[in-house]
Amino acid sequence: MGRSPCCDESGLKKGPWTPEEDEKLLHYIQKNGHGSWRTLPRLAGLNRCGKSCRLRWTNYLRPDIKRGKFSQEEEQTILHLHSILGNKWSAIATHLPGRTDNEIKNFWNTHLKKRLIQMGFDPMTHRPRTDFFAALPQLIALATLRDQLAATACGGGGGGDTAAAAAAQIMQGAGGGGGGGGGADVAIQAAKMQYLQCLLQSAASTIASAGSGGGGGGAMSAHDADAALAAAAAAAATCSSSPAGSSVPITPTAVGHSGGGQTQTTPCAFSEAPVITSDDVEANLRLLGCGGGGADAFTCHGGSLPPLADLSDVTTTTMTNPLDWCSATASASSCGGGGGASSPFPWPEFFHDDPFITDFL
DNA sequence: AATGAAGGCAACCGCAGAAGG
DNA sequence: GCCTTCTGCGGTTGCCTTCAT
Numbered sequence: 001m002g003r004s005p006c007c008d009e010s011g012l013k014k015g016p017w018t019p020e021e022d023e024k025l026l027h028y029i030q031k032n033g034h035g036s037w038r039t040l041p042r043l044a045g046l047n048r049c050g051k052s053c054r055l056r057w058t059n060y061l062r063p064d065i066k067r068g069k070f071s072q073e074e075e076q077t078i079l080h081l082h083s084i085l086g087n088k089w090s091a092i093a094t095h096l097p098g099r100t101d102n103e104i105k106n107f108w109n110t111h112l113k114k115r116l117i118q119m120g121f122d123p124m125t126h127r128p129r130t131d132f133f134a135a136l137p138q139l140i141a142l143a144t145l146r147d148q149l150a151a152t153a154c155g156g157g158g159g160g161d162t163a164a165a166a167a168a169q170i171m172q173g174a175g176g177g178g179g180g181g182g183g184a185d186v187a188i189q190a191a192k193m194q195y196l197q198c199l200l201q202s203a204a205s206t207i208a209s210a211g212s213g214g215g216g217g218g219a220m221s222a223h224d225a226d227a228a229l230a231a232a233a234a235a236a237a238t239c240s241s242s243p244a245g246s247s248v249p250i251t252p253t254a255v256g257h258s259g260g261g262q263t264q265t266t267p268c269a270f271s272e273a274p275v276i277t278s279d280d281v282e283a284n285l286r287l288l289g290c291g292g293g294g295a296d297a298f299t300c301h302g303g304s305l306p307p308l309a310d311l312s313d314v315t316t317t318t319m320t321n322p323l324d325w326c327s328a329t330a331s332a333s334s335c336g337g338g339g340g341a342s343s344p345f346p347w348p349e350f351f352h353d354d355p356f357i358t359d360f361l
Numbered sequence: 362a363a364t365g366a367a368g369g370c371a372a373c374c375g376c377a378g379a380a381g382g
Numbered sequence: 383g384c385c386t387t388c389t390g391c392g393g394t395t396g397c398c399t400t401c402a403t
Contacts, residue, residue: 038387054389054390056372087393366401371395374394381388
């Protein structure tokens with residue numbers, strides 16, 4: 001499309017518009033209509049290119065533009081339409097009177113996208129992330145963290161790493177009281193699993209989200225990496241705040257999922273969206289290791305999209321009830337790791353050979 | 362109070378499709 | 383049918399403001 005950009009002409013002003021320029025443009029369009037954008041600047045006495053004038057008019061000067069914060073209804077509309085249309089901002093804007101595509105795009109990029117990521121959803125598909133392999137870099141990092149955990153828990157030291165310290169608290173709280181016996185082991189193991197679960201889920205969702213945009217390639221941007229780290233930190237904090245010795249599972253509510261049979265507690269703007277199938281829900285729950293979710297745990301995203309990964313063959317053979325996962329895990333092995341032979345942990349089988357994974361089983 | 366970081370938003374850039382000659 | 387022009391769209395950038403240290 002060898003078209004030379006309209007702004008190539010030298011001498012045309014760029015950058016922020018002055019009130020005087022705004023006034024000129026406004027008066028001209030109100031008087032004559034915009035007509036041809038290319039000729040408009042000259043006729044209006046503006047030293048701008050037509051493109052710049054059009055943008056200024058459509059995004060700022062147009063009289064019907066609604067300014068100010070987006071309402072809850074608008075937010076829901078954007079989320080719902082985006083789940084259907086994707087980044088078709090102009091199409092989305094047609095459903096939001098007074099809002100420009102640019103404004104919606106900005107709102108999405110600065111608010112909604114981040115929120116979805118932090119909730120553990122893929123902002124492109126509006127579905128919970130299930131890309132386990134995308135989290136492998138995080139697993140490696142977690143392996144290092146695990147070593148720190150072991151050192152902290154056994155040595156009883158303080159630990160500068162927040163996550164490590166939190167996990168150490170979990171472990172110590174669960175195992176506290178000394179001798180422990182079987183019950184303490186169960187609690188410790190459960191705490192470990194829950195902590196790992198939170199970290200993995202968070203890492204998988206955020207990292208996969210970051211790498212999911214645009215046709216599959218691409219390195220993660222620093223921005224997304226930050227979001228990932230933030231989400232991981234949030235998940236870790238959530239895990240650490242739960243009483244490890246209790247029987248209440250640490251659900252991923254903090255990152256947007258609901259577990260333990262309760263409904264979504266995080267404010268969810270997808271409530272009007274179609275409900276995904278129970279099969280999808282179960283597959284997601286199994287992979288994420290989130291116990292006890294009902295179908296209503298994932299009512300917040302579009303149901304028309306295919307699953308991100310077909311996990312049924314991996315998961316259905318290992319467990320049939322997400323709740324079994326935790327209960328079985330809790331009785332699997334002792335704190336030192338060692339080893340339960342046949343684990344209900346829903347990893348692909350070849351992961352059972354991984355020292356890091358097996359140590360948690 | 363000063364400074365750096367992060368967030369929010371306006372504007373620019375380049376591409377693609379439609380329209381006209 | 384081809385070429386040029388115009389318009390619209392989506393991605394990205396950079397500036398300004400706000401917040402945290």
